[in-house]
Amino acid sequence: MAELQIVVCVKVVPKPEEIRVDPETHLLERTNARSEINPPDMNAMEMALSMKDRYGGRISLLSMGPPFFEPNLRVALAMGADHIYLLSDPAFAGADTLATTYTLVQGIRKIGDVDVILCGEESSDGATGQVPPGLAEWLNIPQLTLLTDVSIDQTLRTARGRREIKGGYEILEVPLPCVISVKTACNEPRFMDYRLRSWALEKDRLTVWDAGDLDAEPGHIGLTGSPTIVTGLAEAPYRERRREFLQGSPGEVVQELAGILRKEVEV
């Protein structure tokens, strides 16, 4: 039986509270913001690693982004993955989810013989949740979204996952290869393995591919391959907490609270 080939898509995002919206241009200003691994991708990492613990196999980290992603990708590598593929080219810039998924898929094709592609539910900056389904569409393979748990049958070559739904859960099964998106916060990502910390910093652990390496169609990548148009951007109003404390017996407090709710939100 061939070794299980797992790809985890990882995005490096700015820390959300450090992004500023330029009041003039309405563009996101992230130059001074610290970076982190997209938190939902950490849950995908943990799911991939527990898969590797159970079945063995090889985990490739796949990311599209500028070279400054590298240190954080090496952090993810030190959690127990095997290799990093960074798709980096100025031509990839300005990609929406259509161009991003196309580019990632070119990377997945070049890695070759992939059984499972794992993604976080969504990114904390873009938050579309479109990348996992997009990958499955380009590759024309099944997808299981928002899973909290997954098992693989290597003989039957199937993936079986659990998804929480309103009032219960459902068990879903698809043939391999497939794309899986992982429900945010469904597991606790393990910390880096310090025996791997310096190994993960070695030069050979990372492969960078540009548009040429990927044989990417120029019309499908970056801004050119992105039909999405951002027509406007608005900041959500900041809600000031009133810090009102109700006094009295529990009964009185409930009465007063009910009164406030009736008045304020017209229940």
Add this chain to the structure above:
Amino acid sequence: MADFEQATDEEVLLIDDELWEQLIELTDGAAALCFQCGVCTAICPWGLVRQKPLSVRTLMRQAQLGLQEKNGSLWLCTTCAQCEAYCPRGVNIVDVFRSLRTVAWENRNPEKGLPSLMWSIFWNDNPWSQPPTQRALWANNLDIPIFNPQEHEVMLYIGCTSSYDQRAQKIASALVHILRGAGVEFGFLGEEEPCCGEAVLSVGHKHYFEEVAAKTAQVFQERGVTQMVTISPHCYDVFRNHYPPFSNGFQPLHYTQYLFNLISEGRLQFMKPLDLQVTFQDPCYLGRINQEYQAPREILKSIPGVELVEMENSAEDALCCGGGGGRMWLETPIGERFSDLRVEQAVQTGADILAAACPFCVACLEDSLKVRKTENFEVRDIAEIAARAL
């Protein structure tokens, strides 16, 4: 045959030579001194709140033999060092526990919740999962200057808890007022203040701690820090006892020690009488671990009208609040909180205030006091009491 079958129901314990050697190396052979008398288990405060106490002796035996601890009791230890105070062989038990935890991390077997604690420190530089950019928000209205070695005699190290925890922020503010009252020229590092890494060390992640300590020591060196005052005894301990391999040239003091020095030099005087009976909770990391029992008591005694009364267990015998050893980030079930017993002891003294000198103690004790619903009784940090007497 029946006996043999019965015996096979029990787990077969295999001695792991590699683990044994690793523990010897990590602890400098500390566990070897233990002669298994069991005083540690008898004195461990978990025995006060649990039917089945934490068997410190068993864990010491496992460390001696190179056996893996498997039932999770390793993570109960608050590293309060009560056992060390009574150990007839002077074994550095806390060190052995930390090393067993180091091994547990290496075997990818840490207590649930602790990997998230490590990630919080890694991404946010604080264990409270708070944005690093908001570290100095608490001081917005205080106008504290950024530390400058040419202008300031001391760098005030706030620490993560006093930076982010709303209750502990009051301790920091009180200390700022006292230092100003005494005319001390001081600064802080504001948003750039790095985490001391005590949480990492206390849960035993030795390798990550080394990384944090090296980084933090470098920040202090670049900023020209020589004299530092900490609010938490945990930060103080880690800087004093665990940073030396990573740093040279800065001397940490706990703020009670620094204030006591100011009082002795005549720079700090309390003018306003308070008319209070106060009892004092010795923080483990100030008292037992760093042998500082005098400074906090002298501060209280120098406040006119304050009468110090001692609890049933004080100084070397002080009962831990339950917050050390990483327990601040783990859940302790109701009925098993040492702080409940401690508040009870404090109330029994008839005092008006239970004073502490550690943000963890204040948090744990105040939580227990809220549950107990005692009227006319407060938990306050010494800094808060002293600030009232300025």
